Amino acid sequence: MAEALRFHYEVDGDNFTSAGAASVEVKRKLRQLGFDAELIRRVSIAMYEGEINMVVHARGGSADVYVDKDCVTIILADRGPGIPDIDLAMQEGYSTAPDNIRALGFGAGMGLPNMKRYTDEMKIETVLKQGTTVTMKVYINHTKQTEKGTSEEGK
Amino acid sequence: MKIREIATLLGADVLCGESQLDEEVQSACGSDMMSDVLAFVKDQGVLVTGLVNPQVIRTAMMMDMHCVVFVRSKRPTPEMLELAKEHHIAVLASCSRMYEACGKLYASGLGNEACANG
Numbered sequence: 001m002a003e004a005l006r007f008h009y010e011v012d013g014d015n016f017t018s019a020g021a022a023s024v025e026v027k028r029k030l031r032q033l034g035f036d037a038e039l040i041r042r043v044s045i046a047m048y049e050g051e052i053n054m055v056v057h058a059r060g061g062s063a064d065v066y067v068d069k070d071c072v073t074i075i076l077a078d079r080g081p082g083i084p085d086i087d088l089a090m091q092e093g094y095s096t097a098p099d100n101i102r103a104l105g106f107g108a109g110m111g112l113p114n115m116k117r118y119t120d121e122m123k124i125e126t127v128l129k130q131g132t133t134v135t136m137k138v139y140i141n142h143t144k145q146t147e148k149g150t151s152e153e154g155k
Numbered sequence: 156m157k158i159r160e161i162a163t164l165l166g167a168d169v170l171c172g173e174s175q176l177d178e179e180v181q182s183a184c185g186s187d188m189m190s191d192v193l194a195f196v197k198d199q200g201v202l203v204t205g206l207v208n209p210q211v212i213r214t215a216m217m218m219d220m221h222c223v224v225f226v227r228s229k230r231p232t233p234e235m236l237e238l239a240k241e242h243h244i245a246v247l248a249s250c251s252r253m254y255e256a257c258g259k260l261y262a263s264g265l266g267n268e269a270c271a272n273g
Contacts, residue, residue, distance in 0.1 A: 017234075020213040024242075027217070037219065045193050045217050052210070105206045105214075110190035117194070 004068040005033075011051050011076075013060025016104060022063050023048035026074075033067065035140070042118040043072050043138050049111045050076040050134055056101050057081070058132065071120070074136045082128035090116065156180060156265045158222050158245050161201065164259050165249035167224060171236050172245025178221055183265050185257040189214040201265070203256055205229050212238045212246075224249060226256045 007029060009022035027044040047063065054061040058080020066073040083089050090112050097107030116122045121137040159176035162169055169176065180200030186192050187206040192214050202215050205227045212235050215223050222245040225231060230248055231239070239246045249256055 017209050020210060020217075024213060024216060041217070041219060048213065048217050049190070049193060104208050105187060105189035105204075105210055108188050108190040110194045114190065114194050 004066045007065045007067075009063040009065075011054050011060045011063055013055050013058065013078075016055055016101075019052050019055040020048050023051055026065050030067070030072070039072070039138060039140065043074065046115045046118040046136050046138070047074050047076070049114045050074065050136070052106050053111045054078045054080070056097050056106065061131075069140070071140055072138045074119075074138075075133065076136075077131065077133040079131040082130060083124065083126040083132055084128060086124055086126065156260075156263065158201075158247075160263070161222065161224065161260065161265070162247050164263055165224065165226075165247065165251050165256050167247035167249035167251075170231065170246040170248055171240050172222070172243070175221065175243065175245045178245070180221055180265070183224075183257070183260055185253050187253075192218065201260075203253065203260070205253055207231055207235070209235050209238060211235070212242070212244060215239075215244050216242045221245060222247065224256065226251050226253050 007026060011022060012018055023044050026047055027040055030040045030043060051063065054076060058078035061076060061078030064075045088094055092113045093109040095107050095109035101107040115136060119136040120139045123135045124132065126132040157176065158178050158180060182199045183201035183203055184192060184196050184199045185203040187204055189210055192202060196218055200221045201224060202220050203224045203226060204211055207225065207229045211223060225248045228250045231246060236246060
């Protein structure tokens with residue numbers, strides 16, 4: 001692959017029903033590109049959790065996915081309220097999602113931890129009242145993380 | 156276990172995916188919390204849930220699952236069935252409760268051994 005492929009999506013923040021549609025599309029494109037199932041699953045789950053987060057917390061945003069020869073990079077950017085305490089937000093089980101979101105099967109405080117679990121690198125840049133950008137990378141042909149998503153990391 | 160046997164064991168209606176009833180699945184998980192499914196499930200072909208919204212089908216898609224079983228007489232919307240058909244996921248609906256449905260499937264040999272370290 002000579003240069004990175006780029007896919008861009010706008011994530012509609014007013015529609016929980018359609019949340020995840022961009023991740024489904026990325027999954028389809030990665031399949032077409034012939035990547036192995038485990039890599040596709042890791043990329044699409046991490047992006048899906050991120051998309052859900054953007055809809056629940058930030059009224060949507062944009063998703064950009066870059067595919068180059070070494071890795072798949074997912075950049076999720078929103079103009080939501082920002083994350084006051086990233087360490088707290090990264091704790092499994094911590095959530096600020098409202099009850100109506102929990103009733104929909106999310107808001108268990110697993111979103112950000114899942115995104116970290118399924119990717120090789122994750123960086124969160126956040127400014128209160130301005131927004132959050134999450135950058136995730138999944139390395140291609142890299143097996144160190146393949147079991148990462150399968151357990152509670154030894155707990 | 157074939158998806159067809161799951162339908163029989165649970166007295167479930169097949170709402171879509173009739174052509175997939177002879178597909179073999181090795182394991183299942185039961186949850187109403189999709190984030191937990193995304194966190195802890197690996198290589199499980201069947202999702203048993205009482206939650207009804209399109210994210211259930213999307214979660215199953217993300218996890219490469221072949222079949223979703225709705226319990227407690229819950230019925231998916233036409234929109235959810237369309238999404239499931241598009242992505243080749245069989246959808247069953249049973250009046251069993253979650254505990255009963257999981258118990259019957261487990262006792263009949265559909266284990267959770269694929270859930271590594273889980």
